[in-house]
Amino acid sequence: MSDASPAPAAADPDDCIVGIDLGTTNSLIARVGPGGPEVLRDEQDDPIVPSVVALVDGRFVVGRAARALAIDHPDATAYSIKRLMGRSPSDLTEAERRSLPYEVVASERDLVRLRIGGREMGPEQLSALILGELKRRAERRLGRPVTRAVITVPAYFDDAQRRATRVAGKLAGLDVVRIVNEPTAAALAYGLDRTRSGCVAIYDLGGGTFDVSVLEIRDGIFRVRSTSGDTQLGGDDFDRRLMERLLARLPAGATADPSLLQAARQAAEQAKIELSTRETVSYAVVDERSGLRLEETITRGEFEALIAPEVERTLACCRRALADARIPSADLRAVVLVGGSTRVPFVRRRVEEFFGRRPYTGVDPELVVALGAAVQADILRGGTRDLLLLDVIPLSLGIETYGGAVAKILMRNSAIPARAADTFTTHVANQTAIVVHVVQGERELVRDCRSLGRFKLAGLPPLPAGMVRMDVEFLVDENGVLTVHARERFTGIEAAIEVVPSYGLTDAEVARMVDESFRCARDDFEAHQRIDLENECRTIIAATGRILAEGAHGLDRAALDEIDAAVAAVTAAFATAGVKELKPAYDRLVAATVPLAGLVMSDVARRTIAGRTVEQVLAEPAAPRAGGSSPAGAAPAASAASRVVTIRGRGASPAAAADEECGDLGGGFRAAPAPRKEASSMTLDWHSAEEIGIRLHEKFPDVDPLTVRFTDLHRHVCSLEGFQGDPKKSNEKLLEAIQMAWLDEHQSGG
Amino acid sequence: MRMSAETTTAPVCRQCARPLVNPQRCAGCGTFQPADPRRDHFATLALPRRFDVDEALLERRLVQFGRELHPDRAAADGCQRTLAVLGAAQLNEAYGVLKDPYRRGEYLLRLEGGRSAAEDKAVPDGFLEAMLEEREEVEEALAAGGEAPAAVERRLERKLEALGAELSLGFRELAGAGDRASRLDRLRRTLNEMAYHRGQLREMREAAHRREGA
Numbered sequence: 001m002s003d004a005s006p007a008p009a010a011a012d013p014d015d016c017i018v019g020i021d022l023g024t025t026n027s028l029i030a031r032v033g034p035g036g037p038e039v040l041r042d043e044q045d046d047p048i049v050p051s052v053v054a055l056v057d058g059r060f061v062v063g064r065a066a067r068a069l070a071i072d073h074p075d076a077t078a079y080s081i082k083r084l085m086g087r088s089p090s091d092l093t094e095a096e097r098r099s100l101p102y103e104v105v106a107s108e109r110d111l112v113r114l115r116i117g118g119r120e121m122g123p124e125q126l127s128a129l130i131l132g133e134l135k136r137r138a139e140r141r142l143g144r145p146v147t148r149a150v151i152t153v154p155a156y157f158d159d160a161q162r163r164a165t166r167v168a169g170k171l172a173g174l175d176v177v178r179i180v181n182e183p184t185a186a187a188l189a190y191g192l193d194r195t196r197s198g199c200v201a202i203y204d205l206g207g208g209t210f211d212v213s214v215l216e217i218r219d220g221i222f223r224v225r226s227t228s229g230d231t232q233l234g235g236d237d238f239d240r241r242l243m244e245r246l247l248a249r250l251p252a253g254a255t256a257d258p259s260l261l262q263a264a265r266q267a268a269e270q271a272k273i274e275l276s277t278r279e280t281v282s283y284a285v286v287d288e289r290s291g292l293r294l295e296e297t298i299t300r301g302e303f304e305a306l307i308a309p310e311v312e313r314t315l316a317c318c319r320r321a322l323a324d325a326r327i328p329s330a331d332l333r334a335v336v337l338v339g340g341s342t343r344v345p346f347v348r349r350r351v352e353e354f355f356g357r358r359p360y361t362g363v364d365p366e367l368v369v370a371l372g373a374a375v376q377a378d379i380l381r382g383g384t385r386d387l388l389l390l391d392v393i394p395l396s397l398g399i400e401t402y403g404g405a406v407a408k409i410l411m412r413n414s415a416i417p418a419r420a421a422d423t424f425t426t427h428v429a430n431q432t433a434i435v436v437h438v439v440q441g442e443r444e445l446v447r448d449c450r451s452l453g454r455f456k457l458a459g460l461p462p463l464p465a466g467m468v469r470m471d472v473e474f475l476v477d478e479n480g481v482l483t484v485h486a487r488e489r490f491t492g493i494e495a496a497i498e499v500v501p502s503y504g505l506t507d508a509e510v511a512r513m514v515d516e517s518f519r520c521a522r523d524d525f526e527a528h529q530r531i532d533l534e535n536e537c538r539t540i541i542a543a544t545g546r547i548l549a550e551g552a553h554g555l556d557r558a559a560l561d562e563i564d565a566a567v568a569a570v571t572a573a574f575a576t577a578g579v580k581e582l583k584p585a586y587d588r589l590v591a592a593t594v595p596l597a598g599l600v601m602s603d604v605a606r607r608t609i610a611g612r613t614v615e616q617v618l619a620e621p622a623a624p625r626a627g628g629s630s631p632a633g634a635a636p637a638a639s640a641a642s643r644v645v646t647i648r649g650r651g652a653s654p655a656a657a658a659d660e661e662c663g664d665l666g667g668g669f670r671a672a673p674a675p676r677k678e679a680s681s682m683t684l685d686w687h688s689a690e691e692i693g694i695r696l697h698e699k700f701p702d703v704d705p706l707t708v709r710f711t712d713l714h715r716h717v718c719s720l721e722g723f724q725g726d727p728k729k730s731n732e733k734l735l736e737a738i739q740m741a742w743l744d745e746h747q748s749g750g
Numbered sequence: 751m752r753m754s755a756e757t758t759t760a761p762v763c764r765q766c767a768r769p770l771v772n773p774q775r776c777a778g779c780g781t782f783q784p785a786d787p788r789r790d791h792f793a794t795l796a797l798p799r800r801f802d803v804d805e806a807l808l809e810r811r812l813v814q815f816g817r818e819l820h821p822d823r824a825a826a827d828g829c830q831r832t833l834a835v836l837g838a839a840q841l842n843e844a845y846g847v848l849k850d851p852y853r854r855g856e857y858l859l860r861l862e863g864g865r866s867a868a869e870d871k872a873v874p875d876g877f878l879e880a881m882l883e884e885r886e887e888v889e890e891a892l893a894a895g896g897e898a899p900a901a902v903e904r905r906l907e908r909k910l911e912a913l914g915a916e917l918s919l920g921f922r923e924l925a926g927a928g929d930r931a932s933r934l935d936r937l938r939r940t941l942n943e944m945a946y947h948r949g950q951l952r953e954m955r956e957a958a959h960r961r962e963g964a
Contacts, residue, residue: 221813323955379822388820414846417821419839477835478821713764739764739784 017148017177017381018138019185019373022127022165024082024208024234025340027051028370029134031142032378037189037371040141047367049133051207052079053126055117062133071266074258076117078102080236081130083208084112084123085168086160095240096232102258124164128171135172149174150377152369154209155181155394156229158450159440162480177380178479182206183213184391185372186338187222190363198333199225201321203351203359204369205314206339208234212318214325214332223390226324226413228317233310235272235341241306242268242298246283249294260287264294275303276343304346311347315354324413335359340366391416397474397482400437400446402427409474412442416480421473430462434470436486436495455497457486533582537570540593547596555595566592693741695720713739771796772815774837782833790861791844801858801921803848812845851914852944858921859941864934867942874939881946888950892957899958906951913944 018040021028026048030039039047046064054066054077061069070077080100084092089106097104103115113120131151138146151174153165162179169176183202190200197218204211211229215222243264247256256264263285271283275298284295298306322329335355341347342365351359363371379387392415398408401424410420426434434457441449460468469489476482485496544563547553555563566589573585696703696716703716717723717738760769763776764783773793775782792799795811819837847853860866873881891898920937924930 218809218813219817221817223813223816319958320955388817388822390816390820415842417835417839417842419836419843475835475839478838 016142016144016146017150017377018135018146019370019375019377020131020134020149020151021182021185021370021373022082022131022151022153022168023051023369024080024206024236025051026207026366027130027134028367029138030367030370030374031138032374032383037374037378039367039370040138042137049130049137050079051081051127051130052077053081053116053129054078055119058117060129062129071259071263073117074262075102075115077262078114078116078121078126080208081114081123081126083232083236084114085127086123086158086162086164087112093232124168125171127165127168131168131172131174135174147173147175148177148377150178150180150373150380151176152180152182152185152373154204154206154229154231155183155211155213155227156209156231158231158395159452160450161231178376180373180376180389181211181213181224181227181391181394182209182369183211183227183338184215184222184224184389185370185376186336186368187213187215187217187372188375188387188389189368189372190336190360199325199327199331200334200336201318201329201332201355202336202338203314203318203342204229204338205341205347206234207341208232208236210234210314210317212314212321214321214327220386221388221390223415224392224413225327226321227392227394228321228324229394230313230317233313235339235344237310238272238307238341238344239265239268241310242271242283242296242303245298245306246285246294246296249296250287251292254290256287257289260285260289271298272303272344275300276345300345307344307346311350314347315350318351318354329355329357332357337361338365338368393418393476393480395440395450396442397438397440397452397476398449399424399472399484400439404446406439406441406444406446406449409472410476414476416476417478418476419474421471424470424472425466426460426463426468427465429465431465431468432460432462433458434460434468434486434488436472436484438482438484452482453497455484455486455495457488457493457495459491459493460488461491463490533579533586534574537574537582537586537589540589541567541570544593544596553596559592559595562592563589689738690741692717692720692723692738696738696742772818774815774840775818777818782830782837785836791847791857794840794844795848797848799858799861801854801918803854805849808845808848812841815841851917852910852941852948855914855917855921855937855941855944859934859937862921862924862934865938867938867945870935870938871942872935872939873942873946877943877946884947884950888954892954895961899954903951903954906947906954910944910947910951913940913947916940917944 016031019030019037021030028039028047028049030037032038041047049063050067052063052066052070054061054069054073056069056073056076066077067079070079083096084104089104089112092104092112105113105115105120111122113122114126116126131149135146135149149169151165151169153162157165165179166176183204186202186204187200197216199214199216202211202213202215204213209229209231210233211227213227214225216225217223243261246264246268247261250256267283267285271281274281278300280297280299282295282297284293286293332355335351335357337348337351337359342351342359342361348359375387376389379389392413393410394412396408396412397410398406401407407422407424409422410418414420424434435454436457437446437454438452439446439449440452443449457470467490471487471489473485473487474482475485483496485494487494544567548560548563566585569585570582570589573582699720700716703712761773761783762769763778763781765776765781766779768776768778770776770783773783773786773789773796790799795808795815797803797808797811816838819834819841821831821834821838847857856867888902891902917937917940920933920940924933924937
């Protein structure tokens with residue numbers, strides 16, 4: 001192929017990926033058809049599905065019909081669901097709670113649930129109903145199943161909010177192939193005329209969220225320079241201000257019931273819309289219970305004063321985005337308005353004053369995000385070839401350090417894919433494990449940031465504080481999947497996790513995880529405890545056996561008998577299932593072996609710390625010693641599970657010090673490195689790549705693997721003694737693997 | 751051993767032997783090139799290794815190479831995608847360093863064998879007094895509000911620009927005859943000073959944002 005950037009495959013016309021704008025107020029679905037991007041409308045030519053769900057008589061109603069039911073069934077209708085995605089009840093402000101006519105309750109894991117129509121449901125489940133409605137609309141329109149989608153989210157959504165959006169897609173039967181930021185999607189739709197290059201600012205004020213992004217467009221590449229925003233700021237807040245003004249007319253002591261709240265909200269929204277074209281508007285509601293009529297008249301000027309604080313907050317975000325992008329507003333080519341709330345004249349005027357230019361409103365601000373999502377879907381499908389999106393991470397990523405502070409590793413607005421690394425050390429002597437706690441956010445303290453996950457780098461040898469050198473590397477891929485990798489330089493001990501389940505795992509796995517964490521939290525905990533206990537017991541028994549065999553322990557007969565009895569009790573307890581039975585036996589064993597702890601410690605420390613990796617130490621046969629060695633003389637090889645046993649704070653016990661010894665007592669052997677294969681059995685596959693690399697190094701010590709050409713590499717591989725197979729038919733990636741193995745050998749061998 | 755950009759031989763594709771512009775992927779045959787520990791950030795963007803960077807060229811290279819390496823364009827096949835992700839991450843990292851004069855200076859000083867900020871915290875003569883004055887100025891501006899913080903911000907930016915020019919000169923002199931070690935130390939001091947002003951600037955912007963956001 002002569003194309004420098006080979007595409008996945010020729011686009012299959014039947015293989016459609018839809019683009020979905022899942023909004024706070026309204027949702028839309030679009031695709032790229034033969035005539036370009038288009039929003040899919042219903043039979044009445046309506047492009048919009050209001051993001052409202054009602055549960056009436058045990059039946060779910062979505063969209064306009066649900067909206068119509070809202071006043072009569074306020075407690076059975078959910079709207080502004082997006083505001084609750086991925087949040088905890090404790091995140092909600094008092095004002096937010098007050099303005100919601102439905103009840104918000106906490107789930108077991110402190111996630112928001114809504115009580116509507118007598119049922120408790122998560123925002124993901126309710127959003128899934130809206131997505132399902134959109135999916136059915138698209139299927140009716142296109143006459144075929146729709147299973148894959150790009151869904152947009154506010155650029156400033158944090159990880160939990162993105163995860164919730166993915167889960168909603170999964171629940172609706174959609175494979176979410178990408179989550180795209182709304183302003184970026186909008187830029188893709190606007191930028192279809194891309195003959196001109198330059199920077200644009202996208203000002204996106206929706207029903208419940210605000211985003212601003214600065215993008216550079218050049219040669220069909222859309223590069224996000226910076227993004228900022230507020231996920232809890234939108235047109236809903238304008239409605240709320242108007243509603244509060246109306247409800248302030250209630251007699252002292254009277255409170256609004258859900259039905260009145262709902263009616264007041266709709267009256268407020270209507271008044272807001274009318275204020276866009278009229279100077280003075282009256283709006284009113286009637287309280288059904290008391291027959292009381294509440295009425296309010298407001299001028300446009302009063303309304304503008306009412307919403308000015310919110311609008312100023314959006315402009316503060318714009319200032320930050322421009323500063324982060326290092327672009328003065330005079331250098332922008334255009335300012336683009338997105339989102340229904342940008343219809344408010346005051347918003348337009350303030351944006352114009354701030355940026356010093358008239359904003360561009362050429363495409364319907366309500367449709368543009370869905371159209372852009374469809375364009376990105378088409379890029380991923382391989383249909384649109386001349387556009388490309390280079391996005392950024394909206395929030396900084398870092399890890400927790402001593403005292404609950406955050407060390408940022410990847411700064412916000414870093415282009416993705418992104419990679420960065422930093423080095424950390426320990427603060428406590430003899431710390432045998434380091435917990436890596438990954439967090440997201442701009443704040444300095446962990447408690448103010450969002451926690452993404454934790455993992456443990458365990459099995460470190462006891463060292464003085466500050467001696468450990470842990471390199472932590474963050475890698476974020478094009479989907480925003482964060483992988484964190486930690487490695488201790490001294491010992492070579494490594495650990496890694498894919499931190500962001502929303503992106504890194506399939507939706508099925510996310511759903512299963514969510515489900516499991518509810519049901520199995522307790523069982524998991526006990527099972528884990530038991531495994532840990534059993535491993536610790538095996539470790540102690542192994543270490544004790546070796547020390548006793550050496551003879552120089554100085555214990556009396558009674559003490560030795562007690563150790564024997566304790567070992568027998570533990571071994572018997574292994575046969576039973578629970579932690580309950582094992583724990584007393586374990587305690588007895590620990591007590592009986594306490595006099596040996598010091599001996600084990602010094603022995604292990606001597607063997608481990610000599611600048612070698614634990615793996616190297618483990619791979620060696622036990623050092624010969626007087627009086628025999630460990631049972632059967634097997635080469636000690638620790639199982640992976642056994643090393644997890646070492647927990648912070650146990651550094652002085654025989655278990656922690658000697659956990660490397662347990663392999664020979666069974667319970668998950670890890671095979672020692674396989675002996676080198678005979679030459680005659682060598683063929684070309686992934687398993688032999690390393691082997692071939694080593695041979696190449698032996699045979700061609702003077703050829704540099706970094707500069708060797710693939711054609712020469714082919715020849716060299718073929719010339720190896722005993723080689724079978726045809727490298728010419730092989731994947732070039734395989735050759736690369738051989739080359740890398742060769743390089744490793746080259747460097748380690750000098 | 752130090753290598754100047756001029757003596758580095760142009761890399762060629764491991765697959766088709768054509769000269770490479772983007773060192774990470776051949777524009778001719780699309781082959782991803784193996785990772786090379788000797789490839790620095792300058793090489794990643796096919797720029798000469800020196801402090802003075804042609805910004806327009808830097809931008810063009812980012813866009814051109816980014817297009818070639820972007821995972822959305824790579825085959826769905828697992829290892830092609832992995833290589834694309836790693837390649838694009840490396841490209842983005844290199845761009846982030848070279849775009850910013852301070853980070854570029856730190857990086858180049860390390861390549862040239864200079865000491866890190868952790869090893870040498872020295873600052874230019876008279877800097878400490880100036881620093882105290884600046885601190886006061888920043889605090890006053892933040893307290894005063896209005897146009898004052900913006901004016902201080904601009905002053906800090908100009909200061910950083912001037913120090914950037916100093917770095918540029920310092921790195922050019924490095925190639926000439928004379929005491930290399932003391933020149934490296936002088937660059938170290940300039941960078942330490944820059945680090946301080948950058949911190950001040952960031953603090954001011956964060957404070958301004960917090961105030962507006964509240």
